[in-house]
Amino acid sequence: MKPSDTLDRSPFGIACKGVQVRFGATHALDGLDLTIEPGNAVGLVGRNGAGKSTLFRAIIGVEPLRGGSISAIPKPLPLPELLARSGFVPDQLSAYDWMTVGKAIEFVAALRPGFDTAWCDELVRELGLDRTKRIPKLSRGMQARLAFVLGVSHRPGLLLLDEPLLGVDAVSHDAILGMLARLRVEQDCSILVASHAMGDLARITDRIAFIDRGRIIEEAATDDLAAHTKRLVIRPEPASFVAPPEAVHVTRQDGAMVMTVRGFTRELLDRVRGWVPEGQVDVVDLTIAEACADRMRAMEATA
Amino acid sequence: MTGLLAKDLRLSLDTLRPWALTVVGVIVAAFLLRQLPESMLPALLAQLSLPDLLSVFAVAIGGSAVVVSAWSTAAIVQGDQAHGGELLVASLPVAPVERAASKLLVMGIAVLVPAATATTAFALARTTRPVVETGWPLSIAMWGLGISAVGAGLAMPWALLVRGSSKAVFLALLAGTTDGVAGALGAWFVHRQLVADATAAFPEPERSFMYMADLALAGERARLVAAAAAVGVAALIGLLMGVAAIGRCGVRRWIPWALVGALVVAFAAGLVAARSAVEHDEAFWHSRTGTVMRASLLDDAELAKEIGRWDEARRRNIWTVPTELETFAEEGGRRMAAAPPSARAGNPILKALVAAQEGASRDLAEPGIVLLPAGDESRRAAALDGVIRFPESTWMRWILSRELARLPGAPPSDPELDNLFPRLILGPSPAKAVWNEFFTSRRQAISAALLTQLEWARGHGDLDPARVDQAIDLLRSEPELDAAGRDAGSGPVAPRRIGDPSAGGPR
Numbered sequence: 029m030k031p032s033d034t035l036d037r038s039p040f041g042i043a044c045k046g047v048q049v050r051f052g053a054t055h056a057l058d059g060l061d062l063t064i065e066p067g068n069a070v071g072l073v074g075r076n077g078a079g080k081s082t083l084f085r086a087i088i089g090v091e092p093l094r095g096g097s098i099s100a101i102p103k104p105l106p107l108p109e110l111l112a113r114s115g116f117v118p119d120q121l122s123a124y125d126w127m128t129v130g131k132a133i134e135f136v137a138a139l140r141p142g143f144d145t146a147w148c149d150e151l152v153r154e155l156g157l158d159r160t161k162r163i164p165k166l167s168r169g170m171q172a173r174l175a176f177v178l179g180v181s182h183r184p185g186l187l188l189l190d191e192p193l194l195g196v197d198a199v200s201h202d203a204i205l206g207m208l209a210r211l212r213v214e215q216d217c218s219i220l221v222a223s224h225a226m227g228d229l230a231r232i233t234d235r236i237a238f239i240d241r242g243r244i245i246e247e248a249a250t251d252d253l254a255a256h257t258k259r260l261v262i263r264p265e266p267a268s269f270v271a272p273p274e275a276v277h278v279t280r281q282d283g284a285m286v287m288t289v290r291g292f293t294r295e296l297l298d299r300v301r302g303w304v305p306e307g308q309v310d311v312v313d314l315t316i317a318e319a320c321a322d323r324m325r326a327m328e329a330t331a
Numbered sequence: 332m333t334g335l336l337a338k339d340l341r342l343s344l345d346t347l348r349p350w351a352l353t354v355v356g357v358i359v360a361a362f363l364l365r366q367l368p369e370s371m372l373p374a375l376l377a378q379l380s381l382p383d384l385l386s387v388f389a390v391a392i393g394g395s396a397v398v399v400s401a402w403s404t405a406a407i408v409q410g411d412q413a414h415g416g417e418l419l420v421a422s423l424p425v426a427p428v429e430r431a432a433s434k435l436l437v438m439g440i441a442v443l444v445p446a447a448t449a450t451t452a453f454a455l456a457r458t459t460r461p462v463v464e465t466g467w468p469l470s471i472a473m474w475g476l477g478i479s480a481v482g483a484g485l486a487m488p489w490a491l492l493v494r495g496s497s498k499a500v501f502l503a504l505l506a507g508t509t510d511g512v513a514g515a516l517g518a519w520f521v522h523r524q525l526v527a528d529a530t531a532a533f534p535e536p537e538r539s540f541m542y543m544a545d546l547a548l549a550g551e552r553a554r555l556v557a558a559a560a561a562v563g564v565a566a567l568i569g570l571l572m573g574v575a576a577i578g579r580c581g582v583r584r585w586i587p588w589a590l591v592g593a594l595v596v597a598f599a600a601g602l603v604a605a606r607s608a609v610e611h612d613e614a615f616w617h618s619r620t621g622t623v624m625r626a627s628l629l630d631d632a633e634l635a636k637e638i639g640r641w642d643e644a645r646r647r648n649i650w651t652v653p654t655e656l657e658t659f660a661e662e663g664g665r666r667m668a669a670a671p672p673s674a675r676a677g678n679p680i681l682k683a684l685v686a687a688q689e690g691a692s693r694d695l696a697e698p699g700i701v702l703l704p705a706g707d708e709s710r711r712a713a714a715l716d717g718v719i720r721f722p723e724s725t726w727m728r729w730i731l732s733r734e735l736a737r738l739p740g741a742p743p744s745d746p747e748l749d750n751l752f753p754r755l756i757l758g759p760s761p762a763k764a765v766w767n768e769f770f771t772s773r774r775q776a777i778s779a780a781l782l783t784q785l786e787w788a789r790g791h792g793d794l795d796p797a798r799v800d801q802a803i804d805l806l807r808s809e810p811e812l813d814a815a816g817r818d819a820g821s822g823p824v825a826p827r828r829i830g831d832p833s834a835g836g837p838r
Contacts, residue, residue: 090421092584112424122418126341132419138334139423163415178419 035142036113039185039218040103041066042087046096049079049086049242056082058242059096064186066102069212069219071229071250073320074239075327080222081119083239084190087220088116100186110186112141117179119191119222121171123163129174130159133181140182148181154203168195176204180211187211189221193228201228208232226317230254236320240327248290250316257319258292259312261285266303272296277326288314288322335425339437342410346403346441354448357388382456389452393475396445397507398500400479401486403441405499407434408490408573427578434577442483446475477563481507484566487573488586503569506590507562510597514561515554517601518608522550525609529620532627534665545620549612553605560604561597568593622655626662635679638663642687642695649694660684664702672707681709688713693721700730706737708793715794718781718802722809725774728781735784738792745780747773782806 041064049057057079064070072080085091087098089107100110123132133152137143152159155173166174172195180187187208193201205228211217212232223229229236229250236253238246257276262285271278274289274296289296292311301309314322361384364372379387392399411417450472486503493499526546533539568589576583615621629637641656663680675681684702691699696717703710711734717727732744757769785803788794 085418088418088422090418094584108424108426111422116418116422118418118422122416122422124338124341124414124416124419126414135334135338136419136423139425141424179422 035182037142037183037185037215037217039066039216040105040113041068041101041218042098042186042220043101044083044087044096044098047083047086047093047098048095049082049091050094055242056091057086060239060243062237062244062247063101064218064220066185066218067216068235069221069233071233071236072220072222072239073224073226073229073236073324074222075324078239078327079242080239081190082242084116084118084188084220084222087188088114113184114186114188115179115182115184116188117175117190117192119194121163121166121175123174123178125164126162128160128162129157129166132163132174132178133159136178136181142182144181144183147183148177151177151181151207154207155200169197169200172196173200173204176207180207183211183215184217185215186218187220189219189223191223192221193223193225205231226320227315229320230316236316238320238323238327245327246323253319254314254316256292257288257290257314257322259314259318259322260287260289260297260300261310261312262287262300262304263308263310264304266307269303272299277322277329279325288319288326335420335429335433336436338416338420339407339410339433340440342407342414343403343437343441345410345413346406347444350399350444350448361385385452385456389449389456389471392445392452393449393471393478396449396475396478397482397485398504399445400442400482401500401503402496403444404438404483404486405490405496405503407438407441408487408577409494409496409499412494431574431578435574438483442479443476445479446472449475480570481562481566484568484570484573485510485562486569488569488576488590491573491576491583492586506593507565510565510594511558511562513594513598514557514559514601514604517561517598517603518550518554518557518605521557521602521605521609522546522553525549525553529624532624534623534661542620542623545615545618549609549615549621552612552614553608556608557601557605561601564600565593565597568596617655619654619658622658623662625655626659629659629662631666631678631680634659634663634666635683638680638683638687642683642691645695646691660687660699660702664704667702667704667707670704675704675707675709681707685709685713688716693717693724696721697724697726700727706734710734711792711794715798715802719798719805722805725770725777728774728777732777732781732784735781735788735792738788740787740791742780742783742787744784745773745776747776778806778809 047060277288489499572589637659645652714731736744
């Protein structure tokens with residue numbers, strides 16, 4: 029049976045409610061709540077083993093849920109239709125080791141309704157893939173490029189990207205980001221992307237969700253994250269203080285206290301200045317990458 | 332579906348490659364061996380013909396089919412993961428039914444391979460030299476297919492639970508063995524019940540060892556059937572669970588529970604299969620033990636009917652009476668002996684036993700009379716009839732004398748009536764003349780006492796006086812007895828010893 033050439037490519041989102049996935053006694057996802065609105069791009073940030081890949085596997089139905097639900101929004105879709113209208117790019121290429129690049133593409137094309145051959149050819153050309161090369165012979169970067177091609181060639185309404193740029197060289201890196209941007213502009217597709225490259229997330233996402241031990245612990249709009257997260261450098265280091273609830277991460281550096289705060293306000297700055305009346309408090313603006321990195325450090329410290 | 336099937340067929344090549352190598356290797360080896368001069372071959376190999384080799388090959392393949400198909404199944408189920416395509420295929424929009432059907436189809440082909448190979452080898456062996464021990468290719472094919480399917484069913488859930496084909500096969504075989512043992516355990520309970528039922532039906536429980544061989548064999552057969560059924564059911568459960576899990580119906584996490592459930596179901600299947608095996612075990616139910624049990628289960632009317640068939644058969648030819656019919660008659664006799672006198676009146680069994688005595692020849696009447704209940708009027712009447720109709724039968728006189736002695740106030744029988752061990756009296760290997768003398772003297776003593784009892788019975792008891800007179804006349808007409816009877820007429824027959832003239836009675 030040849031798959032249908034027509035595919036509904038309209039964007040759709042995903043609503044995860046109280047999702048639980050267990051591996052034996054380990055709670056890989058422990059009541060995770062996350063919503064990706066149609067047309068939105070959400071970045072998923074978390075330490076290794078936080079549950080990012082498991083969430084992707086749960087969405088595509090590989091991991092059975094022990095609790096909660098995952099459904100398409102605004103209209104729930106049965107799993108085969110959800111898979112037909114979404115594209116998944118895993119963190120490691122998944123393709124049969126006896127295949128060549130061309131055969132892998134043919135295999136997917138045969139089973140994917142709405143596979144866009146012209147778009148696929150363009151992707152292959154742009155990313156410099158050799159169709160005759162066997163899968164085991166591909167480098168890490170080439171594998172990541174092929175995974176991307178296999179995942180997006182049908183122009184899905186929802187893209188699930190698990191570390192899509194791992195091992196990719198600078199040229200292909202930009203090409204992939206450019207194609208993602210194109211997909212968003214042309215189709216307004218929804219994206220859930222996990223990455224440790226915070227700069228990339230800043231470029232392609234609307235919101236960022238922090239995942240830790242199988243739960244989403246914080247969500248923020250990408251722009252707000254940079255605008256409202258500041259680093260306060262307090263000199264000298266105060267003898268005693270009570271960390272405010274806005275503090276995300278506190279560290280000591282060269283006799284100074286460095287405190288990253290979320291939801292920075294004038295009132296908070298005055299409060300901190302009160303700790304060191306004779307001293308000095310400098311306010312440093314952060315990039316999104318730095319803001320996320322400090323949030324990650326905080327997660328690391330509490331783990 | 333075509334793409335999916337092509338992919339799964341490609342995965343199945345992993346299982347076919349060693350197969351192809353094995354087959355080619357065996358054929359090449361057989362061909363090379365045939366080319367060698369006989370002097371260079373070991374004696375055993377030199378005697379093997381090509382059909383023999385093919386048969387050996389087929390047996391080896393058929394015997395190992397359970398392992399081979401388990402391994403093939405595990406390789407196919409885990410193939411996506413082993414070849415790096417698990418996530419790719421999982422992310423493709425394939426309906427669960429298609430996903431499962433494609434895998435099942437390929438697994439079916441893989442399972443067919445051992446059965447087809449063994450069958451082909453057998454068929455070739457038969458073509459070149461038809462021999463009985465090779466069996467019919469079709470039945471061999473069905474067996475091979477069944478064994479292969481069991482291997483596949485057992486391996487399927489384990490292949491989804493653990494990584495590595497060899498681990499899955501090992502666990503599958505272990506689980507299959509456990510399921511078989513569970514089934515045999517179920518059969519053990521059934522067999523225990525059978526032994527209890529049989530013991531209750533035995534006429535002589537203290538001699539139950541006589542029945543143990545039949546029961547033990549029935550138990551063995553039931554255990555084998557139960558174990559096979561248990562493994563088969565467990566394999567079916569595994570197959571269904573595996574198919575459901577491949578179709579991604581969210582059932583994978585239930586597989587451990589299904590395996591535990593399969594064990595319980597295997598036990599239950601063992602119980603049911605063993606019960607059915609026992610119920611349909613023709614060899615057992617037509618054995619001595621089985622016949623005794625069947626007879627004990629019949630109601631009186633059915634048993635009377637069987638006794639009628641027994642009588643009919645023995646009147647046709649006493650030497651060809653089926654053992655089971657005799658068993659029914661014995662059961663009837665036992666049932667009547669145990670019944671109170673009030674329950675005997677009008678009982679169809681007693682009627683059938685009495686009818687079996689009426690007009691019967693001496694050969695039939697002598698053994699048949701003991702089936703009538705001792706102390707019962709029917710036995711006394713039949714014995715009196717036997718005494719009259721068969722004057723030469725000492726046995727009938729013995730029975731009648733005993734029966735009359737039971738009546739209140741009746742003269743006793745000969746005191747040595749029950750002495751059944753003449754060797755203790757005569758010593759080992761007595762001369763023929765001594766034997767004859769012994770038996771003649773016993774007959775005379777029994778008859779003398781009986782004569783006295785009959786004279787008493789003329790005025791007492793329930794026997795027909797005319798028939799009693801007839802018997803008295805008969806006994807008196809025997810000259811030797813007449814003298815003895817006169818000697819003993821006024822009292823009990825005096826005990827006599829062989830060679831002791833003072834003991835009295837004719838010599």
